[in-house]
Amino acid sequence: MDLDVAILSRIQFAFTVxxxxxxxxxxxxxxxxxxxxxxxxxxTHNPYYLQLAKFWIKPFAITFGMGVVxxxxxSYEFGTNFSKFSEITGAVLGPLMAYxxxxxxxxxxxxxxxxxxGWQRVGRKLHFFSTLTVMIGTWxxxxxxxxxxxxxxxxxxYKIIDGKFEVESWMAVIFNPSMPYRLTHMVMASLITATFxxxxxxxxxxxxxxxxxxxxxxxxxxxWFALVLxxxxxxxxxxxxxxxxxxxxxxLAAMEGIWPAEEENVPLLLFAMPNMxxxxxxxxxxxxxxxxxILTHSWEGAVQGLKAVPPEDRPNVPLVFWSFRVMVGIGxxxxxxxxxxxxxxxxxxxxxxxxxxxxxxxxxxxGVIAVLAxxxxxxxxxxxxxxxxxxxxxxxxxxxxxxRVLFTLTMFVIIYSLLIGVYLxxxxxxxxxxxPSMEALEQQLIGMKAPGYALAWVKSxxxxxxxxxxxxxxxxxxxxx
Amino acid sequence: xMDLAFFYFLVLGFAIFMYVLLDGFDLGIGILYPWFDQxxxxxxxxxxxxxxxxxxxxxxxxxxxxxxxxxxxxxxxxTSTFYLxxxxxxxxxxxxxxxxxxxxxxxxxxxxxDFAFSAGSAxxxxxxxxxxxxxxxxxxxxxxxxxxxxxxxxxxxxxxxAVMAGYALLAACYLFMKSRGRIQEHAAxxxxxxxxxxxxxxxxxxxxxxxxxxxxxxxxxxxxxxxxLSPLPIxxxxxxxxxxxxxxxxxxxxxxxxxxxxxxxxxxxxxxFAGLVVGLFPYLIPRQLTFMEAASPDSSLLFLLPGVCIxxxxxxxxxxxxxxxxxxxxxxxxEGY
Numbered sequence: 001m002d003l004d005v006a007i008l009s010r011i012q013f014a015f016t017v018x019x020x021x022x023x024x025x026x027x028x029x030x031x032x033x034x035x036x037x038x039x040x041x042x043x044t045h046n047p048y049y050l051q052l053a054k055f056w057i058k059p060f061a062i063t064f065g066m067g068v069v070x071x072x073x074x075s076y077e078f079g080t081n082f083s084k085f086s087e088i089t090g091a092v093l094g095p096l097m098a099y100x101x102x103x104x105x106x107x108x109x110x111x112x113x114x115x116x117x118g119w120q121r122v123g124r125k126l127h128f129f130s131t132l133t134v135m136i137g138t139w140x141x142x143x144x145x146x147x148x149x150x151x152x153x154x155x156x157x158y159k160i161i162d163g164k165f166e167v168e169s170w171m172a173v174i175f176n177p178s179m180p181y182r183l184t185h186m187v188m189a190s191l192i193t194a195t196f197x198x199x200x201x202x203x204x205x206x207x208x209x210x211x212x213x214x215x216x217x218x219x220x221x222x223x224w225f226a227l228v229l230x231x232x233x234x235x236x237x238x239x240x241x242x243x244x245x246x247x248x249x250x251x252l253a254a255m256e257g258i259w260p261a262e263e264e265n266v267p268l269l270l271f272a273m274p275n276m277x278x279x280x281x282x283x284x285x286x287x288x289x290x291x292x293x294i295l296t297h298s299w300e301g302a303v304q305g306l307k308a309v310p311p312e313d314r315p316n317v318p319l320v321f322w323s324f325r326v327m328v329g330i331g332x333x334x335x336x337x338x339x340x341x342x343x344x345x346x347x348x349x350x351x352x353x354x355x356x357x358x359x360x361x362x363x364x365x366x367g368v369i370a371v372l373a374x375x376x377x378x379x380x381x382x383x384x385x386x387x388x389x390x391x392x393x394x395x396x397x398x399x400x401x402x403x404r405v406l407f408t409l410t411m412f413v414i415i416y417s418l419l420i421g422v423y424l425x426x427x428x429x430x431x432x433x434x435x436p437s438m439e440a441l442e443q444q445l446i447g448m449k450a451p452g453y454a455l456a457w458v459k460s461x462x463x464x465x466x467x468x469x470x471x472x473x474x475x476x477x478x479x480x481x
Numbered sequence: 482x483m484d485l486a487f488f489y490f491l492v493l494g495f496a497i498f499m500y501v502l503l504d505g506f507d508l509g510i511g512i513l514y515p516w517f518d519q520x521x522x523x524x525x526x527x528x529x530x531x532x533x534x535x536x537x538x539x540x541x542x543x544x545x546x547x548x549x550x551x552x553x554x555x556x557x558x559x560t561s562t563f564y565l566x567x568x569x570x571x572x573x574x575x576x577x578x579x580x581x582x583x584x585x586x587x588x589x590x591x592x593x594x595d596f597a598f599s600a601g602s603a604x605x606x607x608x609x610x611x612x613x614x615x616x617x618x619x620x621x622x623x624x625x626x627x628x629x630x631x632x633x634x635x636x637x638x639x640x641x642x643a644v645m646a647g648y649a650l651l652a653a654c655y656l657f658m659k660s661r662g663r664i665q666e667h668a669a670x671x672x673x674x675x676x677x678x679x680x681x682x683x684x685x686x687x688x689x690x691x692x693x694x695x696x697x698x699x700x701x702x703x704x705x706x707x708x709x710l711s712p713l714p715i716x717x718x719x720x721x722x723x724x725x726x727x728x729x730x731x732x733x734x735x736x737x738x739x740x741x742x743x744x745x746x747x748x749x750x751x752x753x754f755a756g757l758v759v760g761l762f763p764y765l766i767p768r769q770l771t772f773m774e775a776a777s778p779d780s781s782l783l784f785l786l787p788g789v790c791i792x793x794x795x796x797x798x799x800x801x802x803x804x805x806x807x808x809x810x811x812x813x814x815x816e817g818y
Contacts (some may be wrong), residue, residue: 062582068535073571075542079549079560080567088562090553091781098550098785101543102792109539110799114806123808143526167780398561409569415572419579425584461685 006397008405009081012412014379016073018372018417023067025371028142028187030060031135038131042124044204047441048217053131054444055214055435056198059427061116066423068109070416081405085386085396088164093148100144106180108137119444139187150179153378155248160390177247181240188233189374192334193367195225198362201431203357211434216351217361223350233246237331238294245295248388249304250313251381254320256291257281258305266291268302274317275331279307315383323376330370333423337363345435443456485783486776489551490763492789498754500540502747504649505673506531507534509652511602512645513575514595516671522664523595529659529811531581536800538574548765551786555765563612564621567630570608577601610644611637617690617697617757619767638690643682647750648659650675654743657728659811665739665809672742675727680721683753687714696768697760710759717752720745762796 034053042050075097078086086094114122114130122130157172158165168174173178184189202218205211245252253259257274258266259281267286306314337360344350351357386393436444507530517523530537543690567598580598587594614637653672657665691698701707724745727738763771776782 058586062586065535065579065582068538069575072538072542072574075545075549076567079545079556081561083557083561086549086558087553090556091547091777094546094550094553094556094777095781095785095788098546100786101539101546102788102796105542106536106539106796110537110796110803112535113803118531118806166778167784170780170784203791281502351765353584392734398564400561400564404564408564408652411568411572417574420517422583424581424584429586472748 005320005400005405006394006401006402008374008402008409009397009400010393012409013081015075015416016070016077016412017407020067020070020074020418021371022368022410023063024138024142025071025190025193025368026063026197027067027187027194028138028190029192030056030197031131032064032191033198034060035128035131035135038128042128047438048213051214051435051438051441052218057116058430062423062426062430064108064112066419068360075362081400082386082396082399085391088162088388088391088396089152092151092158092167093164095146096148096151096174100141100148100186104137104141104144108134108141111137125325131165142187142190143183146183147174147176147179149378150182151176153182153382154178155387155390159230160315160419165387178240178243179385181236181243182448184236185233185240185374186371188229188236188413189371190366192226192233193371194227195222195229196334196360196363197365198222199226200361203360204364204431205434206351207354207357207361214435220345220350223338226334226338227342230331234331237328241295242297245303248381250306251315251320251377253304253306253308253437254315254317254381255324255377256303257284257321258291258296258303259307261308262302263305264292264300264302265289266295266301268294269321274321274322276311276314276317279311287357305390313384315381320377320381323373323380324375327377330366330373334366334370374417483545485779485786486551486773488786488814489776489782490545493544493551493792494754494758496540496544498751500537500544501754502648503533503537503748505542505648505750506530506651506655507537508602508606509648509650510655512649513598513652513656513671514599515728517664517667519595522667525660525664525811526656527581527584527598531585532807533582534578535802536577536803537540539794541574551782552765552772553776555770555772555775556621558766559616560772562688563615563632565630566611566615566735569606569611573601573604573608575601577605601754605755606675607641608646610641613644613757614638614640614686615762616767617694619694636693637681641678641685643686646675646678646682647746647753649745650679651746651789654724654728654746657731658740658743662813664732669728672728675724676724679749680717683717683749687756694745694760695752697759699734700760712755713752713756713759717749720752722751724749775785 006362031286034056038050040046040348041053078093111130111133112125115134118127118130131302146158151173154177157169158169160166199222202222205215205217206374241252244255254267254274257269259279261327261378265288267284267288269281269284269286269288272281274283274287289299292303293299295301297304306317308413340356340359340432341350344353344356384392510526510530514523514526517526541643545556548559576597578601580594580601584591584598593719599671615632617635617640618634620631650672651669653675656668657672660668690763691701701710704802727742727745730737760766761775765775
């Protein structure tokens, strides 16, 4: 069998990066939620916030761990599999990645130990500071990675000397044309992903009638977040789309399945099977002119199509087209859920409607799927270029024997399949175990030398739990200093 | 600009040394794992590093990106040439990394995580030693040789075991500092044995290197060089003796300096590292690529400069703080999160 090392290396990178992205897209958002809960606890002394923070820190820890080990692989794969790429773009991408490690990665790792294990070792303010630092670390990390990726999408601020990139303006490199859209879109996606993970598990508890006050608090908060975040994300996504149209018209054409070199009155395709052989769509169903309206914000606006560039400069159209639809479909679904939640809340049935709770539970992993689909649009849509319109992906592969890459690829598939299984198994275990009871929290608060009011409140809730009462009315007033 | 490139050469050296020192002792804990009892003792070992392993491993990523950012040609050359040992190291690091998270949450699967942690640590350390050995021996030029197993030589296997022994020594000294009673006693005993093995390995590797590498031999023995360099082996022996004395004090029942052996072991690594740099300077890939030739353009080196100057000291400060928060014996920590 004749194996192509370029294809194998690309599959390996796609596989390892897809596996990796699952975890940061959860942890960026989850770190933020945990910081919010811990902050709310410090401010209001309501122990349910502490319970939320204390419970979700465990899934956060295992997710973070998976992100770390799979991320280290990526930082070496640039060199192992794409040595030519790292040689010609090293002067641009290397310093960006170095800044990521210096300003984010070390900070997350340095304060994570205190965030996870330091509850009884440092004061509660210093602990909150550590949690905040980890959260900010995840954001800064996202910033640099997105900067590097955006530069490959819309390169700027460079000159090419002896076939290698050199930087003329770092400001232009960092604030390249697509970076702001990509960054906000990704950070939002991560917040939404975590929101729906928490909402889904909370809804599951409500369905199973377990940990009711805890689950109500989690679901309610997350549905408010979703109500704000999902429309905002749609708006950012729309602006990002306009940016893609301006800078990467071929990618946009693939996303929308537009074939003519230039097309007016573009329909919004609901269904189509893009056919790269015939250069047209099969089974096309669309809404007339809506595509023009969305893409150009005018009824008849013209958009550049795929045939404007030769076939060898086009990405894999069906993959981009369908990934885009999966992402948008999930986004619309999430917006629907948030709206539905508002409706049910007004009727006072947010925590009782079984169909709704099942739907939210079903959506637990949807954020991750949407993020993956979104990245496929971005990355496959950029092909056949690794640096858009400048360097072809086929030109930058390490001169490795194909069997060697096949071997490591097989290993990655085996190891990562095993790991994802283990990850899901332990997540399930944590979820089944549920949050710490008020009694356990009381013990921990004693260890933390918490102030009297916090303990008194938890104690009152503990007695209520033991008396079989589950309602959420603290008998001790807050601010009782 | 030669000076800027030299600065990054120092930064790279610092990153590698920090990695070897910090991940050295926590990989070493994994290597020592089989010598400790199933439950209580292994819990103790794991807990002694579970809050720091992540930060320690970050130095490996930092070393990689400094190489990538400041010396892209060397990064491309080294990582693609040593494809298999690097991949093997990464697989091993994956297994031991996740073992930290899952071991404490497992019931029935605990033996598997113990195995993943221990085997992962040992293999990662061995691969790093092999990489070191093959870089010292010289990397074959050209792409044709990529299909061969040039990195698998008797010398690189020896350096693989040598690094394992050194990491295990660091770990034994770390445990000596972080534990009491039976575990500490056991750590002292293992520490003494590992000290002997490490010194022996250092001697064999040095002699072998000097005997087989003409350039390194010339560097060490031409003119008065050996006179200038002779403090390196002499101090190494003195430090080893001091470490032995402290570890041995445990047997006499008078433990005074529980932290000191770790710093002696770290000094041994520093001296070995210095000896290596003396032999190879100014090459990043021996006899092929110097750090000047591999350096990024000035625009990139200058851009990264404030980042390195501000953040490396800052990182060291909060890393130290993190260690201080968990200072003292492991028994005194409360259970985690």
